[in-house]
Structure formats: C-alpha cells, structure tokens
Amino acid sequence: MRPNKSKIALISIITFILMTLVSQGAWAKDFIYAPVSNGLQIIDCDTDTIIKTIPYNDTILSAAFSPDGKRYYLNAVQSVYVIDTATDKLIDTLSFSSELSKVSVFGITVSNDGKKLYMCCSITKKKQNIPKLNVLPPQLVEYDIAGRKMVKNYPIPASFSSPITLINDPDHLVLVGLDILKLNLKTGKTEQMMGLLNTKKPEDMRNSLVVWQPGSPGDHGIFVNPYYDAQGLGYFIIDKNTGKLSVLRGKDVWFAYSSILSPDKKFIYAVMDELIKVDMATGETVKAVPLKTGTNYTVALTSDGKKIYVGPAGPDISVYDTKTLELLSVIPLMADGEYMTRFTKR
Missing domain, CATH: 2.130.10.10 (YVTN repeat-like/Quinoprotein amine dehydrogenase)
Structure with missing residues (x-):
C-alpha cells in the first residue's frame, strides 16, 4: 500500500513545528536549587513546590554550576559535593585535606570547559611528628576534577572569596574581595580592575560583601x-x-x-x-x-x-x-x- 501523501505532509509539518519549539526552548523548565543545611532542595518553578531533597550531612557556603549545567558543585568548606543534574543525585564528594594538610575552601567556580575547579583556599600544613603549623598565604587553587588532584596554586591577597570565570577568556579569572582583580592563570600575576579597599585618590574607599553569584x-x-x-x-x-x-x-x-x-x-x-x-x-x-x-x-x-x-x-x-x-x-x-x-x- 502506498503511503498517503496528505499524511506524509502532515507528519512533516508536525515534525518541523516540534523541532522549532525545541530549538526555541519552548520545553525548557526552570528549577531552583537551594542547598540548605543537610540537604539540597529542588523547587519546581511552575508549582513553587519542593519536588526533591538530596541529603548530605553538612552546611553549604557557596555553589557553582558547570557551564553546561551538567554538574552542580556544593562548597562545604572542607569538601565539595557533586550533583548530577540529569538524575538529581549526589554522585561524588571531593575532599582536599590530608593528615598533614588542611584545606578550607571559601569560594568556588568552574572552568569554561568544565574540567577544573578554581577555589579560593586557606591551607595549613604541618610536618610529621613536629608540633608546628605552617599557615600559607591564601591560595587560588586549580583542581583537576577527573584526576582528583590540585595541579596549580597561586598566592592571592586575603579575603578574596569570589572567583569569576570569563566566558571568552580561559586564561584569566576575576577575583572579588577587598578589591577586584584580574588573575592571569598562566603566570599567577594580578592586576587591579577596581579598588574597593585599596582605592586611588580622589576615590572613596568602598565596602562590598561578595559571597553570592546569582547567575x-x-x-x-x-x-x-x-x-x-x-x-x-x-x-x-x-x-x-x-x-x-x-x-x-x-x-x-x-x-x-x-x-x-x-x-x-x-x-x-x-x-x-x-x-x-x-x-x-x-x-x-x-x-x-x-x-x-x-x-x-x-x-x-x-x-x-x-x-x-x-x-x-x-x-x-x-x-x-x-x-x-x-x-x-x-x-x-x-x-x-x-x-x-x-x-x-x-
């Protein structure tokens, strides 16, 4: 039996409409991810109700999505929890401290390719059997997610807790804290973009608390x-x-x-x-x-x-x-x- 031409035409039209709707994001759906104490709560923005809670035993200071949205990283200071957003499950916990090194994370972002974490850290080291602590200057740490290891770290000024990636410039980060700096990820050198505490005359000193990145x-x-x-x-x-x-x-x-x-x-x-x-x-x-x-x-x-x-x-x-x-x-x-x-x- 030959296919009906009108049916073929109708199927083609429906397929075209569906593809157009998908390309325009007509089926996109919004959710709020709210990491509270001891659980990530996910809210459906259509109904404004909680549809899932992912448990953990911690308090979250900050969080960051990977650029493709596939992972949500929850910064619990001593560790980072990894959420798979396709399944909304906790799939990994990244820990950075050891018996001889304590690492505290105060700010986090994800590289443009999703392969690295950039973290503003405080690191305290000690030697085996020696009762003396060595507190390093604050560090910007580059962490290889797949390799589960720190690959680079640069000293940064104190009280910088908000690293910001630049979408079209993978070689630099913006660091926000007591001032706003641009950090060269190849050399570790910084340049001031805007003074907050360290302003230039005749500018007034500025006060800004930068913990949240709502984007x-x-x-x-x-x-x-x-x-x-x-x-x-x-x-x-x-x-x-x-x-x-x-x-x-x-x-x-x-x-x-x-x-x-x-x-x-x-x-x-x-x-x-x-x-x-x-x-x-x-x-x-x-x-x-x-x-x-x-x-x-x-x-x-x-x-x-x-x-x-x-x-x-x-x-x-x-x-x-x-x-x-x-x-x-x-x-x-x-x-x-x-x-x-x-x-x-x-």
Missing part, C-alpha cells in the same frame, strides 16, 4: 553586585562575555547583600531587608518592598524574568512578581541556607 548557566553572563562609599550606593558590573567592568550609581541608598540583572538587562533586583527594583539605565529606584520574612541573602530569576525568588537566610524562600513586587508565595525549607541558583532543564 544561571546560559544566561546573559553579567554579574552585578552592590557596593557602598561616602556617596551612597553603587553597583559594579562585570560582563563575563567581554571581561569589562563598569559601575552604576544608585539614586537612592538601600542596604543589599546581593543583586541580579533581569534577563532583558533592564532592571537590577537587590535584596537584604527589602526587595529593590532599580532601573539599569538610570540607577533610579522603580519600587521597593519590605520582605515579610525578614533579612534574606540572595535572589534568583526565572528564565522569562516574570518571577523572582528571594532567600534563603532562614528556612524559607519567598516568590515575588517582578513587575509589581507582589508577594506570591513563601516556600518552606527543611533548614536554614545561604545560597540558591536557578537552573533551566531543556
């Missing part, structure tokens, strides 16, 4: 963080695509731990005791609302920019409408936490 794999690649000086509130902006740094002066003074840029790059959302919406072009406050759950540390946006997640700090995450800043719901968590990230599965 998501595949987003616009722009990191925004608040800082304070004698003039008030500002935001430094690092474009991870170009490696360039710029600043935006806020028109009003709000207290904020962290901030995020909307997918359309029009608004900054910042958080501490209020949720603040700021015009990216002018620095003017569009709207601010007090948080009903009190102080919160960080924020995450859905990929369409319609909802913003605030928290955690205590055992909950609040969900707001980005247009109105209306509180939509509060999601209870199993414990307190410090970090969360939105991840889109395709």
